[in-house]
Amino acid sequence: MLTLALLREKTEDVKKGLAVKNFNQPELVDEIIKLDDDRKALQRDRDEAQMQMNKASKEIGAAFKSGDKAKAEELKAETAKLKEDIKALSEKHDAALEAMNKKLILLPNMPHSSVKPGKSEEDNENIHQEGEIPEFSFKALPHWEITERHDIIDFELGNKITGAGFPVYKGKGAKLQRALISFFLDRATEAGYLEIQPPLVINEDSGYGTGQLPDKDGQMYAIPEDKLFLIPTAEVPVTNIYRNVMLKEDELPKKNTAYSACFRREAGSYGKDVRGLNRLHQFDKVEIVQIVHPEKSYEVLEEMREHVAGLLRELKLPFRILRLCGGDTSFTAALTYDFEVFSAAQKRWLEVSSVSNFESFQANRMKLRFKDKEGNTSLLHTLNGSALALPRILASLLENYQTESGVIIPEVLIPYTRFDEI
Template identity: 65%
Template structure:
């Protein structure tokens, strides 16, 4: 959530940056500024009347002690009128604050100055490409056919049990999945992250804190009886560990990681590009989350990007890094890098990670602060990234490593899988 004071003091810059994000309601900015002015005016008037009422209370006492009852009664009448006005102002102030809150949460985060303009994924900026794209024979199979051939994943069985988008991993497919999770967690620990196992359901306050609500409620699974949401990513519960927390400056950066299943309705996703593991309703992911000092958050974002790239390099997967354009960015993000791996059988790039800096957007909602060198509280910056999301990693590993003999398991995973080939 943007800070009202920043919007008020930087109106033109706010409008300019929102335009980069293709925000469709620029008039909302002036509505927020007007509501803030109304709120502040009501606050000043109320405080002025309260000050007069407090002073009159003392004066009434003095008049009563000196026998000036008539004057005291007159002043009592004036004080009562002031108190009635204060009550009315208090109600108006509460209403103005509620309306201001309802409107300000509709504003997305402002994109960083380096974010390119653009509306679609095709306008994202390619930062770098790494690794050679494998050349497969013409009879190479996509991962969903490989999964069936080697009895790794049963998509139809998942449909029978639950529905489309809930695959069943079997045999070496299940072991490969578990191996990747363990590998990603071990690499995160080596990088300095502390592992946590968070809840898989969160309340509305948690969803609001990280910006999923009210922006993405239609994409989240909701447990109506308990008013809880299944998590779309471990980012939500892990970041919310620090809701309403004041950290010490020397505790920054806070580095946590966690493995969780993730649940997304993916409403409106259809077509060939969602086949197999390309887009699921339930999938596994290892998430890395940091709470950082504002002066260091962008250096940390680059470090997080390099961490994810290191995982892809160790797996031997060709990849590229994209800086997302304004129109393709998430609601809460100030700057996002996407990492994509090349699917040799599908002949296209598949997103496997997003690494984002949210600056103070989440921490303002979370009231997540730290005490700076001057002893004053200040909003921290929050960052997170997929390290990594498993479905498309599995897809590209199967497709890119297929041979006539079978599917070669990356060397770094063999200590976890205990097998070198899927055959």
């Protein structure tokens, strides 16, 4: 959620920024400011009435104490009108506040100045590419054939137990997955992140805090009976650790990492994109989250980007980094880098990580603030990134590292898998 101060001070800049994100209701900004003006006027009136009421109550109390019952009763009669006024003004005030908030949460985050306009993923900017794309002297198999040949991931079995998009990992497939999780968590720990095991189920307040609610609930699996949701990413429970929190400046930065299963309904997905491990309803991911001083967040974004790049380098997977255009940058993000690995048999780039700076957008919703040395409070900045999402890493590992007879395990993973080929 954008701050009212920003809307007021930089009204035109905000409108321009939102246009980069293809947000087409600039008039909302003016409406919000107008509603806030109304609200302030109503608050002044209500506070004035409340003050008189408080004064009268004290006088009544004093009258009773001094035994002047008649005077007390007289004063009491006078408060009736005040009471009505306060009630009416309060209701109007609350209505204006609610109307304003309803509109305010419709505004997406402002994009960073480096974000270029654009409609979709086609307009994303390729800013970096490295690693060698493997060549095969034999016919390379897509990962879903490799997994079937070696019986390490069973998609059919998942269909039986749950439905499409819930594969069953078996034997070396399960172990390779576990190895990757441990590898990623260890690297995050070495980089100073505190490992967290969060709940996989969240309440409405948490969904609201990170922006999945109120209007993206269609992407989450819900448990309506308990008003709970399965997490779409560990970002949600981990960032919500800091909901309604006041940190001290010297506690910054807060660095957390978490492995979790992630659940996504992926309503509207279809076609070849969903083949094999490319798009699942349940998948594993290691997430990194940082809560930082507002002046440091872009520096930290680069640090996180470098962390993710380092993982892919160690796995020796060819990858590229995209700076997302306005249209593809999520509602809550100011700047996002996507990481894609090349999957050698499908001959496709697969998204394996998304690293974003949310600036104060989430912090404002969550009331996540810090107190500086002068005692002033201000909003913190939040960032997160996948480091990394497992299924597509697994897909490209299987495809890129395949031999005619099997799959070689990347060297850095062997201490974790304790086998060197499949």
